[in-house]
Each structure stands twice: as C-alpha cells, then as structure tokens.
Amino acid sequence: MxxxxxxxxxxxxxxxxxxxxxxxxxxxxxxxxxxxxxxxxxxxxxxxxxxxxxxxxxxxxxxNTVSPNYCRSKGEQIALNVDGATYEESNTYSVKMMxxxxxxxxxxxxxxxxxxxxxxxxxxxxxxxxxxxxxxxxxxxxxxxxxxxxxEREAANEGGDSSQDEAEDEAKAITVRFARPESEQxxxxxxxxxxxxxxxxxxxxxxxxxxxxxxxxxxxxxxxxxxxxxxxxxxxxxxxxxxxxxxxxxxxxLAEEKVVxxxxxxxxFSMAQLRTLPLGDQIKALMKNVKIMPFANLMGLLASGTDSTSVLRCIQQVALLVQGNWVVKSDVLYPKNTCSPHSGVPAEVLCRGRDFVMWRFTLERSVMRKEIASIIKLPPEDVKEFLEQVAAPRINRGWEFLLPTDADFIKKHPDVAHRQHMLWLGIQSKLEKVFNFSKEDFMPKNSSQPEPVHVSGEQRLKMAQQRAQDNHSSLQRDLDARRAESGFHIKQEPVYDGEVEAMDTSSPSPSSSSIPNGSLNGYPGAASPGFDHANGTGGGTASAELQDFVSKTFRKHFVLTLNELKRLFNLHLASMPAGRSVFHSISDHMLQDAVLLSRCKQILVPFPAQSTAASDEQKVFGLWETGEDFDKHRRLLYDVFSKNYRVRRNVVQARLAQELGDVPKADVDRLLTECCSSHGGMWYLKGTIQS
Incomplete structure (x- = not known):
C-alpha cells in the first residue's frame, strides 16, 4: 500500500x-x-x-433580417403564407416578414x-x-x-353561392346511441x-x-x-x-436497474418481448395485429430455427386460410362479451358478419361493399372495418383482396389447404342458414361449373385459354368466311392452339413471328387474323375490346415495351370474371396493330449489341398523339432516345430549349416522370433500364 x-x-x-x-x-x-x-x-x-x-x-x-445571408423574398413569402395579406394583432409576424x-x-x-x-x-x-x-x-x-x-381559402372558394346550399335539407332519420359504462380495461x-x-x-x-x-x-x-x-x-x-x-x-x-x-x-410488443412468449401466443399476437399474412412472412418474423410444423399447428388455431394467405379468425379479434367500438354491436354478430366477408374472398378477388352490407345488415363503420382489414378499394372494382393468391403454399401443404377448405364449407353452411342465401347466388350467371374456392389470376388465364382451344374450329370457320366476303386473302398467323401460348411473356426465339425490330414504326407487312385493315377496325368485339384496352393503357403509362404491355394484358385477362372474356386468341401482331392504331409509334432505341434489352420482346412503343400541346415535348424526348438508349437530364432540357424555348422545370419533371425511369444518374425509357 x-x-x-x-x-x-x-x-x-x-x-x-x-x-x-x-x-x-x-x-x-x-x-x-x-x-x-x-x-x-x-x-x-x-x-x-x-x-x-x-x-x-x-x-x-x-x-437578423439585414444579414447578407437572409433571403428577404423568402421571408416575405413565408409571412404571407402564415398570416395572409391582412394586418391583425394575432399575426405571427408583425412586420410582414419572418x-x-x-x-x-x-x-x-x-x-x-x-x-x-x-x-x-x-x-x-x-x-x-x-x-x-x-x-x-x-x-x-x-x-x-x-x-x-x-x-380555409380553398374551403371559401368551394363554398360559393349555391342554390343547393340554400335549399332546405330533407328530414332524415337519425340513430341515437347511448354510451355504455366504461370497463376498467x-x-x-x-x-x-x-x-x-x-x-x-x-x-x-x-x-x-x-x-x-x-x-x-x-x-x-x-x-x-x-x-x-x-x-x-x-x-x-x-x-x-x-x-x-x-x-x-x-x-x-449489483442490482437490476429499473428501466422506465x-x-x-x-x-x-417489441420483437424481444414477443419472443419471450410461447409459440402459440407469439403467433396469436402477430396475427391479431397484422390481420393478414402469408405463411412465409410469418416464418420470417419468428425466431430462426422454429419448426414449421409447429407453426402450422398453431396458426390454424387463430387464423383461416383465404387464397393461400392466413387471415386472423373473427373470434380472436372480437372475443365474447365484447362489442363493436363503433356501434356497440355484440361480438357474436360481428363475428358472423366478418366470417361472411372472408368467405366471399375465398370465392373471388373483389367484392362490393354495398352488396356485403345489404346481406349482413351491420352498420357501415363495422362493414368498412371488416374490409379494411383484408382488402383495399379499387376504382370501379369494389374492394380487392390485399395479397396475391399464395399458390406455392397450397402446393406445398395440400393437406392443410384441404382441411381449411372443409372448414370453410362448414362455415358456409352456417352462414347460409343465418343470412338466408345460397352459394350459387354469387357464382357467374353464364358459368356452367362452379368456380373453385381458390382461383388465382394464372388459373383464370388458363381457363380462358382452354375455352379458346375448345372454340378453335368455330373461330377458324368465322375467319374463312370473313376472308371470302372481303375478296382478298390475308396471310394467316399462328393462332393459339393450346401448345404454343400466343401471349407468352418469355423471351421469343430468333424464329419468332413477331415484327422485326427496325421496321417502320413496327408496322407489320401482313395483317393479323381477325383484323380488317380495309376500314382500320378490329374484326369483332375482341378487336374493339383490345383497342380500348391498349388506348387506356398508353394513356396511363405513355411508354411501354412489348413485354410489359403483354404482362399488363395478362393481368387484365386474369382480372376478368371467368367465362366473361371476349379474348380467345391474341397474337403479338394483333397486339402491335392495336398499339399502332392507338396513335402510338415504335421508338427505335439503339440498344448496345450485347444488351438483353435489344431483344424483340423489348421493342419500345410510345404515345405519339393525344391532341394536347404536351405531345411536342414527348416527340422531342423520343427523338433524343432514338440516338442513345440512356441520357442525362441536361441533354433533354437542352433539346427542349432548342426547339420550344424556355421550358419550365415542372414540364421537364412531368415529361421524365411520365416516360422515363432513373438509374445511376441516367434516364432510360420505361422498361429499358440496363442492370
């Protein structure tokens, strides 16, 4: 020491x-x-x-407003936005400047x-x-x-003098609800x-x-x-x-510090807290909060090494299988002796209504809210809550199921899928008694066979193609008769025969019958079957529907590769109810003819020789004419990309300024957003980014 x-x-x-x-x-x-x-x-x-x-x-x-670093115009603009043009004592800035x-x-x-x-x-x-x-x-x-x-200014502008505002409101029935005593929980x-x-x-x-x-x-x-x-x-x-x-x-x-x-x-729960619970409670807590989840995502949230068999056993106790995805059971969300936080409806009634909504999603991808409400007869707030848990609103299509059908899970676990299917049949029989309906009421009217419980978009497309194969002979007779009436012969293209898929989204072989890249605007030398070039219209309902689809698609996307257009068309087919499709056989030529008749043109992008984007599937088409002044901007952009497959923003700005004078930044932003995508500081036409 x-x-x-x-x-x-x-x-x-x-x-x-x-x-x-x-x-x-x-x-x-x-x-x-x-x-x-x-x-x-x-x-x-x-x-x-x-x-x-x-x-x-x-x-x-x-x-310090007199500092050389102070922007006076910005300060005045901020004060104007905050206080307006009037002078009041309550103004934030008294001198009309920040x-x-x-x-x-x-x-x-x-x-x-x-x-x-x-x-x-x-x-x-x-x-x-x-x-x-x-x-x-x-x-x-x-x-x-x-x-x-x-x-406030927008509300004042919208709320002008209106005769409707002055009209006396009609008498409406109102519902009076009394608050229940608040429980301790x-x-x-x-x-x-x-x-x-x-x-x-x-x-x-x-x-x-x-x-x-x-x-x-x-x-x-x-x-x-x-x-x-x-x-x-x-x-x-x-x-x-x-x-x-x-x-x-x-x-x-040493003592444990008490953490606030x-x-x-x-x-x-935090993930650390969650993993201290038993496996069943972990899954119940996750499903209760998330409401809907694919099985793969659930396994990813659990601790690594968790046995999938145990997870499957636990998940079936708290969730039901809908389109291959797990949706939490109604009685887990609404336990007994509870009621709706919106309307006070008892939990038993809520569970029946929500089970009906989930059962409908086992039959189809989209449902209509009014139809649901008319059957289960629950307050609108509760119906909306049911739908928001598992679906999202789509324009003109009602409420669409949130997740795509998980076909992989159904394929890997057929026993679980079958067990869940039988469980849904039992739930269906109970719902039919309670709500007095039949399953056939919700099936397509022109379908002779009931639709399977789980129908994916791919399955719908295959069903449509199967019907096209069955009607192939009658279609051929109609084509022959149409050729005879017109007085001239048209070179026949391969029509879908059940072995070669006309709208296949995979890369075509060099011997493909698609139009060679480099032909004038991509216009084919021979017409497509079922298409009448004499009057410039399609030969029947299918051609008219196809033309309408292509026009609307390019109005929305402006620039598309052939491959991307085919993908969107396949999704369009998959979204159509089974048995209602007018498309029997659409080839690449028919699709491209429809594009060129929709006031679009092919953009001859000079891809590198070794680039995969130079393939026939990656031919690029752009909307050429809409009747707007902005068409000139798009055409100049296409001309820039006809010289290089990737450009910088200043190149586009310089070309626009050269032809059109001073172009606002907002117009350049709109042009690039509509037609291009950015990667690594360079701009590419949509769908042509090189990895």
Missing part, C-alpha cells in the same frame, strides 16, 4: 460542496443543430415560457440523477443537481398555420392512448418567463446561487461520509 502511494502521490486536495439553492430549478439547455462556437448569447430573445411538470420550454429569438424563430425543447433524458452542474472557485468545487436536460430545436409550427390558411386503454396523453399535456398551462442575458445584472446575481451558501461541513451532511459508505456509493452492489418503460398501448 505504501509503495502504491509512492508511485501515485497526492498532488492536491479539493473540497467539494453541494449547492441546493437551485436544486429544483436548474436546467441544462443543449442546441444540437448549431456548433458550440456559434452561441445564441448575443441574439435578442423575444419571449420565453415553460411547462414545469412536462419540462417543456419554448424560446422566441429574433432573426423576423423570428421559435425553439422548442425535448427531453434528452428522463433520469437526471447522475448529472450536475459544477463551478470551481478558489480551490473549491460547488455542485448543483440538474432538474432537466433539454435539447432546443427549431419549431416549424408556422408551417401548420400556413396549411390551415390554405385549407377500456379505461386503461384510453388512459394510455396517444390522444389522452396529448390532451393531458395540453391541459398544463404555460408559465411565461422573462429572459435575462448572460451579462445582465440579474443573471450575475442568480449565478451566485451555484455556490454553496454555507461551507460548514456539519451542514453539508450529504458529503460527509465514512470511507465505507463512500466506497459503497462509488461501487454500489415508455408509455404506450398494451397491445404493442
């Missing part, structure tokens, strides 16, 4: 004193968005206020017991405990005020909700303060309280400890 003292001698002893005068009032402010060399000491502080319980502070500081900014605080830590402010003077160290450590960051609440002003959820916490925080009033600068006399007076007022050791018992007590304070015994858990909803 003595040798240790000789090696490390004591140089100086410093007395430490605990100052208590500011123990409950001392805060440390941090400014993380500004370097320490640029302080706010010399900035004019206009106002200050605090909420002591929440430890929230707001400071208003003046902005001349101040607000700093709002957030707590850097919730536990300040280990932090203190220390002052060293005359060989004495005076320590004052900190009440809070706050980070001051700029507040952008003025942007919210500007948004509110904008919405519901009260706990409400107390822990975000809205409740926000409301409680808003209830605490602001305490307005007066700011004093660093060199102010009052500040100097307050700084004296950082020193202990009494240096008598007997009155500072906190720092008078025996060596044993002091050692215990320096090295306390963030306040949040009781249903929210």
């Amino acid at each position: 003595a040798s240790g003292d000789d090696d490390d001698p004591i140089i100086e002893e410093i007395d430490v004193y605990l100052a208590k005068s500011l123990a409950e009032k001392l805060y440390l402010f941090q400014y993380p968005v500004r370097p320490s060399t640029m302080t706010y000491d010399d900035v004019n502080h206009l106002a200050a206020k605090i909420k002591p319980k929440q430890q929230r502070v707001e400071l208003e500081m003046a902005i 001349d101040k900014q607000t700093f709002s605080s957030i707590q850097a830590t919730t536990n300040t017991s280990r932090y203190a402010a220390a002052v060293f003077r005359k060989g004495e160290l005076h320590v004052t405990p900190l009440t809070g450590i706050l980070q001051m960051r700029p507040s952008f609440s003025y942007l919210d005020k500007a948004d509110n002003k904008t919405r 519901a009260r706990q959820r409400r107390i822990q909700s975000y809205e409740f916490l926000q409301k409680k925080q808003a209830e605490e009033p602001w305490v307005h303060l007066q700011y004093h600068g660093v060199k102010d006399g009052r500040s100097e007076h307050e700084r004296q309280y950082l020193f202990c007022q009494s240096v008598d050791a007997s009155q500072n018992s906190e720092l008078v400890k025996t060596p044993k007590e002091y050692l215990a304070m320096l090295m306390p015994p 858990k963030p306040v949040g909803p009781s249903t929210v």
Whole structure:
C-alpha cells in the first residue's frame, strides 16, 4: 500500500460542496443543430415560457433580417403564407416578414440523477443537481398555420353561392346511441392512448418567463446561487461520509436497474418481448395485429430455427386460410362479451358478419361493399372495418383482396389447404342458414361449373385459354368466311392452339413471328387474323375490346415495351370474371396493330449489341398523339432516345430549349416522370433500364 502511494502521490486536495439553492430549478439547455462556437448569447430573445411538470420550454429569438445571408423574398413569402395579406394583432409576424424563430425543447433524458452542474472557485468545487436536460430545436409550427390558411381559402372558394346550399335539407332519420359504462380495461386503454396523453399535456398551462442575458445584472446575481451558501461541513451532511459508505456509493452492489418503460398501448410488443412468449401466443399476437399474412412472412418474423410444423399447428388455431394467405379468425379479434367500438354491436354478430366477408374472398378477388352490407345488415363503420382489414378499394372494382393468391403454399401443404377448405364449407353452411342465401347466388350467371374456392389470376388465364382451344374450329370457320366476303386473302398467323401460348411473356426465339425490330414504326407487312385493315377496325368485339384496352393503357403509362404491355394484358385477362372474356386468341401482331392504331409509334432505341434489352420482346412503343400541346415535348424526348438508349437530364432540357424555348422545370419533371425511369444518374425509357 505504501509503495502504491509512492508511485501515485497526492498532488492536491479539493473540497467539494453541494449547492441546493437551485436544486429544483436548474436546467441544462443543449442546441444540437448549431456548433458550440456559434452561441445564441448575443441574439435578442423575444419571449420565453415553460411547462414545469412536462419540462417543456419554448424560446422566441429574433432573426437578423439585414444579414447578407437572409433571403428577404423568402421571408416575405413565408409571412404571407402564415398570416395572409391582412394586418391583425394575432399575426405571427408583425412586420410582414419572418423576423423570428421559435425553439422548442425535448427531453434528452428522463433520469437526471447522475448529472450536475459544477463551478470551481478558489480551490473549491460547488455542485448543483440538474432538474432537466433539454435539447432546443427549431419549431416549424408556422408551417401548420400556413396549411390551415390554405385549407380555409380553398374551403371559401368551394363554398360559393349555391342554390343547393340554400335549399332546405330533407328530414332524415337519425340513430341515437347511448354510451355504455366504461370497463376498467377500456379505461386503461384510453388512459394510455396517444390522444389522452396529448390532451393531458395540453391541459398544463404555460408559465411565461422573462429572459435575462448572460451579462445582465440579474443573471450575475442568480449565478451566485451555484455556490454553496454555507461551507460548514456539519451542514453539508450529504458529503460527509465514512470511507465505507463512500466506497459503497462509488461501487454500489449489483442490482437490476429499473428501466422506465415508455408509455404506450398494451397491445404493442417489441420483437424481444414477443419472443419471450410461447409459440402459440407469439403467433396469436402477430396475427391479431397484422390481420393478414402469408405463411412465409410469418416464418420470417419468428425466431430462426422454429419448426414449421409447429407453426402450422398453431396458426390454424387463430387464423383461416383465404387464397393461400392466413387471415386472423373473427373470434380472436372480437372475443365474447365484447362489442363493436363503433356501434356497440355484440361480438357474436360481428363475428358472423366478418366470417361472411372472408368467405366471399375465398370465392373471388373483389367484392362490393354495398352488396356485403345489404346481406349482413351491420352498420357501415363495422362493414368498412371488416374490409379494411383484408382488402383495399379499387376504382370501379369494389374492394380487392390485399395479397396475391399464395399458390406455392397450397402446393406445398395440400393437406392443410384441404382441411381449411372443409372448414370453410362448414362455415358456409352456417352462414347460409343465418343470412338466408345460397352459394350459387354469387357464382357467374353464364358459368356452367362452379368456380373453385381458390382461383388465382394464372388459373383464370388458363381457363380462358382452354375455352379458346375448345372454340378453335368455330373461330377458324368465322375467319374463312370473313376472308371470302372481303375478296382478298390475308396471310394467316399462328393462332393459339393450346401448345404454343400466343401471349407468352418469355423471351421469343430468333424464329419468332413477331415484327422485326427496325421496321417502320413496327408496322407489320401482313395483317393479323381477325383484323380488317380495309376500314382500320378490329374484326369483332375482341378487336374493339383490345383497342380500348391498349388506348387506356398508353394513356396511363405513355411508354411501354412489348413485354410489359403483354404482362399488363395478362393481368387484365386474369382480372376478368371467368367465362366473361371476349379474348380467345391474341397474337403479338394483333397486339402491335392495336398499339399502332392507338396513335402510338415504335421508338427505335439503339440498344448496345450485347444488351438483353435489344431483344424483340423489348421493342419500345410510345404515345405519339393525344391532341394536347404536351405531345411536342414527348416527340422531342423520343427523338433524343432514338440516338442513345440512356441520357442525362441536361441533354433533354437542352433539346427542349432548342426547339420550344424556355421550358419550365415542372414540364421537364412531368415529361421524365411520365416516360422515363432513373438509374445511376441516367434516364432510360420505361422498361429499358440496363442492370
């Protein structure tokens, strides 16, 4: 011990004193968005206020508007957006210019017991405990005020004089509901909700303060309280400890530190918390929160090495299989003795209605909300909640199932799929008795065979192609008769015969009958069967439907490769109800003819010789004429890409400026967004990006 003292001698002893005068009032402010060399000491502080319980502070500081770094026009624009053109006392900026900014605080830590402010003077160290450590960051609440002003102006513009507004409203029946007594569980959820916490925080009033600068006399007076007022050791018992007590304070015994858990909803789990539960409870918690999930995603959320057989056994207890995906059971979401948070409907009734919605999705991809509501007869809020859990609204198509059919799972686990199918048959029989309907009521009227429970888009396409094969002979007779009436012969193209798929999206062989890349605008030398070039129209309903599909598709996408157009066409076929398709056999030539008759042209993009994009499937077509002035911009863009398959933005801007003069940036952005995609700083026509 003595040798240790000789090696490390004591140089100086410093007395430490605990100052208590500011123990409950001392805060440390941090400014993380500004370097320490640029302080706010010399900035004019206009106002200050605090909420002591929440430890929230707001400071208003003046902005130097005469600084060469201040943009006056931007400051005036911000003030105009926030306050409008009127002069009112409640305006945020009194001089019609953004001349101040607000700093709002957030707590850097919730536990300040280990932090203190220390002052060293005359060989004495005076320590004052900190009440809070706050980070001051700029507040952008003025942007919210500007948004509110904008919405008010829009509402005022839309709410003009209207005879409909003045008309007397018709008498309507209203439903009066009485609130049920709040249960303890519901009260706990409400107390822990975000809205409740926000409301409680808003209830605490602001305490307005007066700011004093660093060199102010009052500040100097307050700084004296950082020193202990009494240096008598007997009155500072906190720092008078025996060596044993002091050692215990320096090295306390091992104990679990009590972590302050963030306040949040009781249903929210971290992944670490989740994996402490049994497997069945993990799956139940996940499905209850997610509502719908493919099996592969579920396995990815569980711990690595989890046995899939055990997961399958557990998932069937809390979820049902719909189109190859798992959807949480209704009685898990709505347990017994509970009711709807929207309408107060009992859980048993909710479960029946939701089971009907899920059963409908086992039959088809989309359902109509009005049809569902007319059968289950539940309030609109509950019906919407059922649909939002498993579907998404689509324009003119009702509510479409959220996930694609998981055919891989059905193929890998046929026993599970069969068991679930039998379970749905049992649920169907119960629903038929409750809601008084028959399954045939929801089947296509012109279908002689019932549609399978799980029908994917690919299966629908194969069914349509099978029907085309069955009707091949009758189609051939119609074509021959049409040729005889026209008085001239048309070279016949291969028609889908069940072995070669005319709309195959795989890359064609060099001997493919598709149009060679490089022909004038991609126009074929021979017409397609079923297409009448004498009058420029399609030969029948299929051609008219095809023309309509192509026109609408290019109006939406503007630029498409042949391969992408075929993919979209296949999706269009798959979305059509089985037995209602008018498309029996569509070849590549027929599709390209429809493109060229839709005011589109082929863009001869000079792909590199070794590029895979130079294949016949990647022929590029662009919308040429819509009747808008913006057609000139698109044509110039196509001309740029006819010289190089990838360009930079400034090249496009220069070409537009050369032909059209000064083109606004918004027009260039629109042009590139509609027709191109970006990769690695270069712009490519859609579908032609080189990997």
